[in-house]
Amino acid sequence: MSTTKHLIAPSVLAADFARLYDDVQMVNNSEADWFHIDIMDGVFVPNISFGFPVMQAIAKHAQKPLDVHLMIVDPDRYLKTCKDAGAAVITVHYEACHHLHRTLSAIRELGCKAGVALNPHTPVSLLKDVLADLDLVCIMSVNPGFGGQKFIPQTYTKIKELRELAANVNPALLIEIDGGVGTGNAAALLDAGADVLVAGSSVFGAADPIVAVKELKHIESGIQSA
Ligand SMILES: O=C(CO)[C@H](O)[C@H](O)COP(=O)(O)O
Numbered sequence: 001m002s003t004t005k006h007l008i009a010p011s012v013l014a015a016d017f018a019r020l021y022d023d024v025q026m027v028n029n030s031e032a033d034w035f036h037i038d039i040m041d042g043v044f045v046p047n048i049s050f051g052f053p054v055m056q057a058i059a060k061h062a063q064k065p066l067d068v069h070l071m072i073v074d075p076d077r078y079l080k081t082c083k084d085a086g087a088a089v090i091t092v093h094y095e096a097c098h099h100l101h102r103t104l105s106a107i108r109e110l111g112c113k114a115g116v117a118l119n120p121h122t123p124v125s126l127l128k129d130v131l132a133d134l135d136l137v138c139i140m141s142v143n144p145g146f147g148g149q150k151f152i153p154q155t156y157t158k159i160k161e162l163r164e165l166a167a168n169v170n171p172a173l174l175i176e177i178d179g180g181v182g183t184g185n186a187a188a189l190l191d192a193g194a195d196v197l198v199a200g201s202s203v204f205g206a207a208d209p210i211v212a213v214k215e216l217k218h219i220e221s222g223i224q225s226a
């Protein structure tokens with residue numbers, strides 16, 4: 001039986017913030033691999049989610065790595081705070097960085113995995129000269145700022161383009177898809193070359209979130225592994 005290689009990262013943005021401890025335990029007890037933590041500043045995106053004190057509270061009880069998605073301007077200001085609050089992966093937005101190579105080096109110097117997120121309008125080709133300095137690229141399949149939005153189909157092409165671009169420079173690069181992911185598009189995303197699936201509303205909005213995670217975890221890519 002082929003073991004699934006892809007990772008599932010439930011987005012806490014879609015959790016019940018009035019019962020956050022219970023939702024953290026749900027993720028701990030599920031087959032999820034990471035916690036996806038969406039930090040929004042109301043400037044880079046037209047929404048404010050939560051900050052580092054809430055992230056620290058999640059980290060206290062989380063039994064899986066925290067995959068932090070910084071949707072904030074000038075993220076260099078908060079890299080150490082983010083690390084100290086428990087981040088394992090820190091993803092900054094390409095569109096929010098003036099000196100991306102320096103920011104990625106700073107994330108790695110903190111001991112975290114370095115990720116870059118691309119808005120739907122941002123081509124993967126812009127990452128050409130930093131691909132070797134990256135552990136993860138988060139391809140936004142919605143416009144960032146809100147959960148529960150409609151998946152943007154152009155994402156499939158972007159995944160294939162990125163996989164090709166990174167093939168020689170960084171074959172181990174993790175491609176993460178964030179926004180509108182569920183059982184309806186997961187197999188096609190894996191076929192296109194995705195490694196990590198972020199899922200907010202399709203998990204926390206499900207009748208049984210544990211089952212929803214299990215279904216995403218056990219979805220097989222249609223392409224037989226070589
Ligand atoms: O980064 C995000 C929004 O900016 C969220 O991670 C993303 O939307 C996941 O939520 P959903 O699965 O409900 O779309």
Ligand SMILES: [Co+2]
Pocket residue numbers: 011036037038069178198
């Ligand atoms: Co996100």
